[in-house]
Amino acid sequence: MKHQLVITWITIITLSSCVQKSKSKTEVQNTKPVSYTTKVVVPELNIPSGMAFLPDASLLITEKTGELLLFKNKKTINIEAIPKVHWAGQGGLLDVAIHPNYKKNGWLYLIYISKTEKEKGSHTELMRAKIKNDSLVEKQVLYKTSTNKKIVQHFGSRITFDNDGNLYFSIGDPANKNSNAQDITRDGGKIYRINDDGTIPTDNPFVIVPNAKTAIYSYGHRNSQGLTLHPKTGALWSNEHGVNGGDEINIIESGKNYGWPIITYALTYKNTKISQITEKEGMEQPLYYWNPSIAPSGMTFVTSDKYPNWKNNILTGSLKRQHLERLVLKDNKVINREILFNDIGRVRNVIEGPDGYLYIAVEGLGILKIIEQTEKGL
Template sequence: MKPIKFSYFLLLLIALTTCAQDKNPINKMNSHEVVVSDLNNPWGFVFLPDGAMLITEKEGKIIHYKDNIKTEIDGLPEIYVRGQGGLLDINIHPKYNENRWIYFSYASTKGDGEGGNTAIMRAKIKKNTLVEKELLYKAEPNTTKGQHFGSRIVFDKDGYLYFSIGERGERDINPQDLTRDCGKIYRLNADGTIPDDNPFVGFKNAKKAIWSYGHRNPQGMKLNPETNEIWSHEHGPKGGDEINIIKKSKNYGWPIITYGENYSGTTITDQTKKAGMEQPLHYWDPSIAPSGMAFISSTNYGDWKGSLLVGSLKFSYLDRCQIKNGKIIKEERLLDGIGRVRSIEQAPDGFIYVGVENLGIVKLIRKQ
């Protein structure tokens, strides 16, 4: 009987632990409509002025979608598909109607060393083919590790280009070293040149495109439409995912400070705070594995206006974060159990669209 009792209590413990893994309440007054079906991993998507979408598939495809027709775009650069790396985020220039520039991030083999690292390219589309391709930034060195490529792309209100690159699994080397790429958020002019007022332009041997550092793996980044601040979230270790407001020259602490621990349960550091390092606006414990981010700025969802939406890869839902006085005061689960939420965008029509792995792009519907 002893083995039976042990197995019973072990199963009970696992069940209780599993139930306690995510404390956010479930809101069932919402549903979804599949808009673009049969996508494997829609890592990023963006709406064009004519209502079409450009969608990245991590495996190395850009898909143009309009009026139920999918068209694959030709002429992509070589994509290094390994682990979390592949074709990643996509965005358009704020003045796209005038210049037609699109921007995308991807894992690239260019440069020194085996493997790849995150790159940013801009191009135009002509006759369903990328033309006028310009490589704006390529992180170095390459590595065959498959984790922590980042990578989101955001323009601020002044037209500067921001992008994130994860620390590529080299936590003790990259994030705190300004002379090395990775574990950073970067800022460029839209043409790829480095602004003169970037914070580390005058530092010897520093990577002059760096805007902030001490990051682990930022996979969500958006401009807050109410404050014009750049908000970002990043994958932490076990129990240490974070939301941060990104500020010029600031150090966000990884791995010197963290609210998380190693996946094995061992300690990374006993410090959660340190002078000269930024505290997260919010952190998740347990981790939700966040990906994608969007603010609801339209009135289409009633009193959800002003909320922040974050996708959960781990628990397969859309996390609605209620904000008051610049703080997250409440969370709830939308689209609970839909699948691994990878990307989120508010469309020009004010509705929220969500990229879900092995499903597609869905439209969020709030039930009345």
């Protein structure tokens, strides 16, 4: 079966073809590779997108089609009274996160696409709520985009918290033409930062800029589907989709412009240039970019001792290439990449659980746990 494939080592790609401003050769690790496989722990899911472990080790899962599931004691429970979700194209119920102090306050956060019958387009909404008797209660919409999108793609929509309790979420740019990404008075193509109750931090970069969306933290993004914190520095890292190539990883800083669509390494699907330039003063270069595109999805840093050869590496899902990808870092540069579980399916997310194991969400399969070959009987 697909979910029992072991990892495959691939030819190393030199940084000069993938990473801007790096001419050094890619280093190959000397550690002996360990064979890993996967074990389905939550079966028969359609398009699992978001995952969040609760303090009791139960797992919240969003189905893009509009269901919030709780996997507990080997049973899957449908959480009732979730917000009405508009499932169309790339839109739907996209991510879930829990408050850092969930044990005390019980808040969980959902990001999803909404649309009323009277509206021609849709909005991105961020909500917080609590679970009581397997139902959502105390529901509060904390952010709703003002952009009424008729296009059903590039929603982005990941959520994470930093070490100070600030909440970050991504919203993609609705189109390649007539882009919103460079306009801080409009939603889309941005990463946002708010307080846990939806109020705006006073040190957000555009709070005193007239007409700006004050929740914006960074801009010039295309479609970010991965947000995670560096385990040592606490810095916010993001991945985002390019078009035909030009997928990126960026370290996100307050007020910075990440260039889309003014600078990009992507081409159109007809192999013509989107932009004539790849660098411009005042715009950030990606830490890493892919050519050809892999369509990166959820990502995480590996901190667990259960994967000694992978520690401090980045894992990111690939929708287009249908694998999990491991990126080895040195001094904030990618020096090696490896394809894991090739052709397993469209990997939408990857997280590290409280038990130290890694879990991946794969379309049409469910939630899979990464284990060593010797642990197959777990």
